Amino acid sequence: xxxxxxxxxxxxxxxxxxxxxxxxxxxxxxxMYWYQKKPNQAPKxxxxxxxxxxxxxxxxxxxxxxxxxxxxxxxxxxxxxxxxYSAMYLCASSLGQYNYAxxxxxxGTRLTVL
Amino acid sequence: xxxxxQTQTSISVMEKTTVTMDCVYETQDSSYFLFWYxxxxxxxxxxxxxxxxxxxxxxxxxxxxxxxxxxxxxIGLIITATQIEDSAVYFCAMREGDSGTYQRFGxxxxxxxxx
Numbered sequence: 001x002x003x004x005x006x007x008x009x010x011x012x013x014x015x016x017x018x019x020x021x022x023x024x025x026x027x028x029x030x031x032m033y034w035y036q037k038k039p040n041q042a043p044k045x046x047x048x049x050x051x052x053x054x055x056x057x058x059x060x061x062x063x064x065x066x067x068x069x070x071x072x073x074x075x076x077x078x079x080x081x082x083x084x085y086s087a088m089y090l091c092a093s094s095l096g097q098y099n100y101a102x103x104x105x106x107x108g109t110r111l112t113v114l
Numbered sequence: 115x116x117x118x119x120q121t122q123t124s125i126s127v128m129e130k131t132t133v134t135m136d137c138v139y140e141t142q143d144s145s146y147f148l149f150w151y152x153x154x155x156x157x158x159x160x161x162x163x164x165x166x167x168x169x170x171x172x173x174x175x176x177x178x179x180x181x182x183x184x185x186x187x188x189i190g191l192i193i194t195a196t197q198i199e200d201s202a203v204y205f206c207a208m209r210e211g212d213s214g215t216y217q218r219f220g221x222x223x224x225x226x227x228x229x
Contacts, residue, residue, distance in 0.1 A: 033216065040123070042205070042219040043159075055215065088157060099211045100147045102161035110157075 004106035006091050011111045013085075019078040021109050023091030031096025032074040033103065034066065037088040049074055050096050081113045116141045118208050120220035127196055127227055134181065135191045135223045137206030145211030148189045150178070153203040153222070162204075165189055167211070196227045 007022045023032065031050045035043040047056040049068045056064065063085075065077040078085055088110050092103040117140040127133045139148065148165040163175045165182050173180045181190035193200055203224045207217040 040221065042118075042221045045216055045218075048216055050215070090159065092159075096215075099145075099209050100164065100166060102149060102164060103151075103217060104161070105151075105159040108157050 004091055004093055004104050006089075006106035006109050008109060009107065011109055013078075013081045013111065013113050015082060015113055016080050019081050019085070019111060019113075021076040021089055021091075021111075023074045023076070023106055024072050025093040025104070025106075026072060027093060027104065028071060029093035029095055029104070030071075031094050032068065033092040033094075034064070034074070034076045035090040035092065036060075037090055037108070043090060046076070048096070081111075083113050086111060086113045116143075116146075116208055116210050116218050118206055118218050118220040120206055120223050122223045123221075124224045125226070127225070129198060129227050129229050130195055132192065132194045133196055133225065133227075135193075135204050135206075135225065137189050137191070137220055139187050139189065139206075139208045141187075141208065141210055143210040143212040147209045147211060148180075148182070149207040149209070149217060150180070150189075150191045151205045151207060151219075153205065155202070159205070163191070193225075196225075198227050198229065201225055201227045 004025045033048040034046045037043045068074045088108045090108045091106040094103045095101040146167045150162045153159045165173045179192045203222045205222045206220040209217045
């Protein structure tokens with residue numbers, strides 16, 4: 001099974017409210033990533049877990065949080081959603097210890113903030 | 115710092131023809147890995163093919179192949195005998211071998227294959 005699953009597939013949130021997105025994989029990958037994807041833009045890496053170590057991008061450090069309670073699951077948490085958070089959120093996993101390893105992506109969660 | 119650039123935003127080709135999508139990259143590392151991914155209309159992103167910087171031979175998988183021009187820091191994706199279902203957005207990505215911890219993506223090229 002080479003699938004990455006994401007829940008929910010669609011999320012509607014109000015400005016100022018929290019949002020929690022879930023991702024799971026059963027490939028025993030050591031690394032899990034979260035990307036934000038907006039139309040006509042490159043997938044933007046928000047953060048990733050290498051094993052239990054969280055790495056967050058400098059420009060999104062305070063906007064997104066994450067947890068990885070076990071190897072298979074990873075969440076993305078937005079404490080207070082703003083309009084600018086409306087986007088597709090993609091979870092991916094890989095054998096991050098190997099630089100040549102490709103990433104496996106989930107189907108994404110489309111977040112709309114109103 | 116690593117950078118990946120795809121200048122073609124959209125391409126339209128006739129079915130059964132060959133198309134090349136361009137990608138140029140910047141890196142200070144001597145070792146790096148280049149990837150191409152496909153995003154379908156449903157939004158799913160799947161890995162297609164990879165080129166290792168230290169390999170001179172161009173990678174080939176099915177009807178996908180790469181045109182790796184190291185002196186030009188270029189990695190083109192070639193699709194031969196295109197099919198309607200090849201219509202998608204194609205992303206180029208790079209991970210540095212010496213200092214990179216993750217892949218950096220280009221902005222993508224939208225390919226439309228018409229009958």
